[in-house]
Amino acid sequence: MDIIKMKENHKVLTEYKYELGEIDKGYTNRTLYVNISDNTITSKPVTEMMKEKFVGGKGFGLWYLWNATSPETKWDSPENEIIIAGGPVCGITQYAGTGKSLVCSISPLTDIPIDSNVGGFFGPLLKFSGWDALEIQGKSDKDIIVYIDGNNGLVTIEEAPLEAVDAHVLGEQLTEMYADNEDDKRNVAVVTAGTGAEHSRFGILNFTFYDPRRKVTRLKQAGRGGIGTVFRNKKLKALIVKYSGVKGNLNNNFDQSIINKTGIKYHKEIHDLDHLQNNMRKIGTANIIEIMDAYDLLPVMNFQYGSHPDTQNIKSTVFIEKYLTQGVQDGCWYGCSMACAKGADNFLIKTGPYKGHRVTVDGPEYENAAGLGANCAIFDPEAILELNFYCDTYGIDTISFGTATAFAMECYERGIINKEITGGLELNFGNFYASVELLHQMSKGEGFGTVVGQGVHRMKKIFVEKYGADEEFLFDIGMEQKGLEYSEYGSKESLAQQGGYGLTNKGPQHDEAWLIFMDMVNNQIPTFEDKAEALHYFPMFRTWFGLYGFCKLPWNDIVPADNKYTDEPAKVPEHVQNYLDVVYGVTGKKLTVDDMIKESERVYNFQKIFNIRMGKGLRKNDKTPYRSMGPVTKEEYESRQERYDKQLKEIIGYDIEGKTTEEKMAVLRKYRESQYEKLIDAVYKRRGWNSNGVPTLEHLKYLDMELPELIEVIKDLQ
């Protein structure tokens, strides 16, 4: 790659100089606003109101997005924004998982706000450069980059015509271009999308971090909701921040000592217990592949089944022993002793434009192995790694791609679509080459790949309108809600997790609640009220991470040795206290658990009202496909006949003697759908919403969120 030539071809469109400023207890107290339509750049103050009500991170992102958009704004409207914000804790180095950025935009999949959290160095370096948030608005007509020089106080918008678009190449090019030398590379962080993000609705943003041992630019993904699609639609090629001089106290923390102590205690816990618990340092989140299979929760063949004999081919030990480099530091920000960002090095690519290249594949994470693998019945570790690689570099969300491809495969197997429609692709379950070809087509913007790239929601419509598919059946088997594809856990046998997916702000992901084990395996939340409490506490608690710039994994992917003896092991009380201590250390705010939940509730309810303003966010939008709650087909029922028959007899009191599978399925369905409705009632009540899912005015008052613009949206829906 000729870096010099690429740089010579940059054309600076605008240049903005700023005072470097100082961080005060986690806040720089200003936001960098960049408009790429008219190339204006300004500094906006972060107000006390913003800090009090929205804290930071996704709170700031949603607030800016609210102010920038109207109910008519579409994902590709110029006024739609991409906001990246780390939160006040972001950038400390002593506690695991404190480098997260939260990215917000109006989603091309859901048409409502999406927020996606991501590791890598961009968020921390952005803050050290003087900015709590980066707010990008407008659309360019040529490919551009935005460069922030955090040591010299300079921001430029530059045309960048020659650089690659695919993430693993572009990340390397720009890191090389902006670093003074090898040692300086870790001071450069790049945000990119990829060619596939241009031709699908589930484009991602890749956030780089330089790995000094591998000497490669690693990638972490803001994966959900299609923000990469917005990014490329704006003709953004990359965002780059450069800041050298990272130290452990740049946040000018209120009490560094408590952060140090809490961090070291946690590092010791990881050192002593990780290998006895989840093995995160060896395999990352993929440690649960075989566990999900064992509990019948692994999505297989578009969520029809929960396990498969061939899962043994892709179990975690296969990746550990054959592919993932062991024994190197794998955190995506400094101080992450959990270090789950695994990498398969020198991996040989077999298809597509990078065929024959040896690359570092970041992952696979559990979701990738489950979505790209099991859900499409592809039980081949090398196939999963290659799909993972192409998803990342093309800028495609592995989860949405996995779920959308699984849906297309099921439609193909059932004859709903055929080879003519797919342009010759034999989209049978298990066909890796067909799956990866879809990705190559998304990259090039051609063929059936661009149809799959529309996502399940729009595919359903296309198959019904163009190919005469049965609308109801597609609604049952299409694993999306609000336009977002389900993430990779089977929820049929856990009512709480059906709510965990269905009763979310941004669509079915596991960022908000993951209650399967609590509910189904450990039976800790048997009643509707218990489930509702869990579906209140956990989504709020998890929202809180995104306000401060924390990663969720260090919360419960390891637990203290005595956790099981605590009152509420599922909450991991000692770790919750760690978080409160760290936040106190950074900001000086002494919070209780109740305060923490209230902080989250403010933003959560704000996002809920934002959804309502955009035309979603009501009860009807929380309806889920039946496959998320029960067996749609005869084969599914019969695969778990014993369980379902037993439920019919013992719980519903239905005499199954002499009944056909279809008859039993109908009764079971009626029962399960009614249970979900009852769950909705209980959860809405607990969350302070009316039966239509609208926050009550009293609840807003309780939250101290009686902003006139919010009341305006919901006052007639009380």
Added chain:
Amino acid sequence: MKYLAKDDSKCIQCGACESICSKTYFKEDNPEKSCIQIKKEDTPEINVCNQCGECIDICPVMAIKRDKFGVVRIDKKICVGCFMCVGFCPLLSMRQHDDYIEPFKCIACGLCAKECPTEAIYIAERSDEEAREMPIDKVFNR
């Protein structure tokens, strides 16, 4: 590799080693700022780095390296103060003090050995094969 060897049974808990260490490196007589630390209650226990090097692989910025004598040293200019090395030290001999944002450790300078009245600590050599860090070339099969 060069390291500070110890014989706990000879220690009389006088603290002279801690004193010289903290005074030398931090200009303050403060056992909490000493790389070598002595358990003062019950039977004596000398806690000091044995230069095993496990911390070398833990450091995210490769600020910890072995010098030509085999001594494990921290480059404070590179260090980002994450203290993972402190939590992961098998002997709990990597030190941290809130007055500083980088950790510190014994570099086998031997000053404390000269002060020790009972020869409970002394500079010694042991085989490089006992090093616990993984050479990068081996990790990546380069």
